[in-house]
Amino acid sequence: MANHSNQLTLRDLDPRVLAEIHRLAQAEGLSVNKAAAKILKLGAGIQDAPASRNIGAAVDRFVGSLAKAEAEKLSRSLRSLEQVDDELWK
Numbered sequence: 001m002a003n004h005s006n007q008l009t010l011r012d013l014d015p016r017v018l019a020e021i022h023r024l025a026q027a028e029g030l031s032v033n034k035a036a037a038k039i040l041k042l043g044a045g046i047q048d049a050p051a052s053r054n055i056g057a058a059v060d061r062f063v064g065s066l067a068k069a070e071a072e073k074l075s076r077s078l079r080s081l082e083q084v085d086d087e088l089w090k
Helices: 015-028 032-043 068-081
Strands: none
16 A cells, blocks of 8 residues: 655745735634645645634623623624624634
């Protein structure tokens, strides 16, 4: 049985692609290798389950320290920020 490696070397990579790999790695705290693999999967149409794209309960720990009326006001004001407009990310 042949031993197959997951290693891949890319040469003559378009500088824009390389810049995007580095941008993604920086933005998501990934290694350059993991960022490149993520972009390859995306380009191949193979995607992991989408990550949640809303704030949801992310601010709950801050709201808990507010008075009830202040917490409700903050929650109402943040509601519009809980959904990302997918049209802006195309």
